[in-house]
Amino acid sequence: MRILYVDCFSGISGDMIVGALADLGVNPSTFEWELSKMELGDFHLHFERQIRRGIAGVKFDVHSGATHVEDAPDSHDEHDEPHHDHSHESKADPGCDADHAHHHRQHKEGDQPHQHTQGGPSQGKGLSDIRSLIQQSDLSDFVKKHAISIFQRIGEAEAKIHGTSIEQIQFHEIGALDTIPDIVLASVGIEALEVERVYFSSLNDGTGSFSCSHGQYPLPSPATLEILKDIPISQISVPFELITPTGAAIVAEFQHSVGILPGMRPEKIGYGVGKRDLPERPNILRAVLGQMEQEQTLEPVLELQANIDDLSPEILGAAQERLFKAGALDVFLVPIQMKKNRPGTIITVLCRPNDREAMQEILFAETSTFGIRYREMDRVTLEREIVQVETSAGAIQLKVGRRHGRIVQVSPEFESCNRAARESQQPLKRIYQIALQAFWSDS
Numbered sequence: 001m002r003i004l005y006v007d008c009f010s011g012i013s014g015d016m017i018v019g020a021l022a023d024l025g026v027n028p029s030t031f032e033w034e035l036s037k038m039e040l041g042d043f044h045l046h047f048e049r050q051i052r053r054g055i056a057g058v059k060f061d062v063h064s065g066a067t068h069v070e071d072a073p074d075s076h077d078e079h080d081e082p083h084h085d086h087s088h089e090s091k092a093d094p095g096c097d098a099d100h101a102h103h104h105r106q107h108k109e110g111d112q113p114h115q116h117t118q119g120g121p122s123q124g125k126g127l128s129d130i131r132s133l134i135q136q137s138d139l140s141d142f143v144k145k146h147a148i149s150i151f152q153r154i155g156e157a158e159a160k161i162h163g164t165s166i167e168q169i170q171f172h173e174i175g176a177l178d179t180i181p182d183i184v185l186a187s188v189g190i191e192a193l194e195v196e197r198v199y200f201s202s203l204n205d206g207t208g209s210f211s212c213s214h215g216q217y218p219l220p221s222p223a224t225l226e227i228l229k230d231i232p233i234s235q236i237s238v239p240f241e242l243i244t245p246t247g248a249a250i251v252a253e254f255q256h257s258v259g260i261l262p263g264m265r266p267e268k269i270g271y272g273v274g275k276r277d278l279p280e281r282p283n284i285l286r287a288v289l290g291q292m293e294q295e296q297t298l299e300p301v302l303e304l305q306a307n308i309d310d311l312s313p314e315i316l317g318a319a320q321e322r323l324f325k326a327g328a329l330d331v332f333l334v335p336i337q338m339k340k341n342r343p344g345t346i347i348t349v350l351c352r353p354n355d356r357e358a359m360q361e362i363l364f365a366e367t368s369t370f371g372i373r374y375r376e377m378d379r380v381t382l383e384r385e386i387v388q389v390e391t392s393a394g395a396i397q398l399k400v401g402r403r404h405g406r407i408v409q410v411s412p413e414f415e416s417c418n419r420a421a422r423e424s425q426q427p428l429k430r431i432y433q434i435a436l437q438a439f440w441s442d443s
Contacts, residue, residue, distance in 0.1 A: 001405045004195040005261055007286035008203055008251075010278060011242025014182025017250060019058040019272030020287035021189030022047055034188045035181055037138040045181070050273045053282035057271025062181045126170055127155040130180065139184070146187040146253055153249040157226035179246055186250050193289060196405060197256040203228065203248075206238040224248045231258050238278060263293035292404055298378045301329060302356050306369035307336065309344035316345060319366035326362055327355050350379075382409060389438040393424040396435040410439055 046061040159166040205220040223245035267290045274283035323331045330350040338344040382401030397416040401409035412435040421428040
């Protein structure tokens, strides 16, 4: 399985991920061509190799047609959140690689040329305007779907924070110029790399606050924190914003998981360069393209066992039922020959470590054992899902198991098949065949 791992050890912003995708091999002309499918006004894309703390990568910028790299001011810092009626311009030091912050440098020998795109005017836009702009373009369905969803995430976060409706949120002019390309091109780049999954490292933001027209806002910014609900985030001792709302929304949109590097074979590594030169760490975003080596499917379990030679099978059956109801992963009985030539039974229980005490209590209470042995072990499981197929005998459910994204097991569910067999008056084994045929014909 081809995957992308995005290492956010210095945070993430929209321009940084576009730069990293370019460094992985997505051609600037691809970005230029795709963005030309939208009416965004007169602007040009700028890709330049720069170095941060000894690591070289690609710095991505968007400039309006009226502004040239050579004569632009040294910096124009603005926090990268969309705005409604109030202007949240971060004139003070926001300390971030804002997704539409500008940083202009003179061209150097060997720099990549500017990428130019012409179009209609780019003004402050509401979410419905941006949605229409994307939907009416010739972008792919993949890019449209994800770009609109990312804007939706940002808009919903801002609306909640400011106590207004999502359609009242306005992306001001600079935000429209930079945020739209960042979000659209991030989606373009991920599609161009043909990856099946995107993984992100643990997310760390800086500490402190940033200034806007409302005063001092804490880090992580309110929008970033809102967007990253249910996704783990922590802070490190860097007095700057590291995760911008646009970066957070890209993580929330594409993440298969957030955490450690999955088992993979790296094929290519790219670096996206941030605007600011951070102290003590390179301000870059690292992106690793490669093949999934193994799934993280190891699960710790406990195996509990007891030998029984003086208990009715009916009582053993009742004990088994109680164990399942209490959360046992599996309970099975194996006949054995015990001392004094007595036939007996081994009862084995598989459970999660946290359920050990509950399983022991049931075994002591419901069986005649005086002792229970246990051992810790790991189990490897397939990714499982229940699907339903329509057949001539009615709807039937099947359990599907995947390994590395590939289907390796398909098992019709007994209760579903048994019901279909009764209702259609067909043999149960025939229903199994019908269910499997229907599944594979639809796959």
